[in-house]
Amino acid sequence: xxxxxxxxxxxxxxxxxxxxxxxxxxxxxxxxxxxxxxxxxxxxxxxxxxxxxxxxxxxx
Numbered sequence: 700x701x702x703x704x705x706x707x708x709x710x711x712x713x714x715x716x717x718x719x720x721x722x723x724x725x726x727x728x729x730x731x732x733x734x735x736x737x738x739x740x741x742x743x744x745x746x747x748x749x750x751x752x753x754x755x756x757x758x759x
Contacts, residue, residue, distance in 0.1 A: 724730060
């Protein structure tokens with residue numbers, strides 16, 4: 700029964716920490732525009748090079 704007096708304040712502390720982190724994330728705009736960052740990695744292809752392949756043959 701005495702463990703309840705320890706666990707309840709610890710649980711309340713965890714809830715307070717989670718709430719503080721949540722509101723910090725909202726104020727720091729961590730949840731803004733979730734789609735752009737997620738899809739930007741899908742379309743991050745390199746531009747094809749326009750250089751012509753080099754010819755290994757040399758004139759004598």
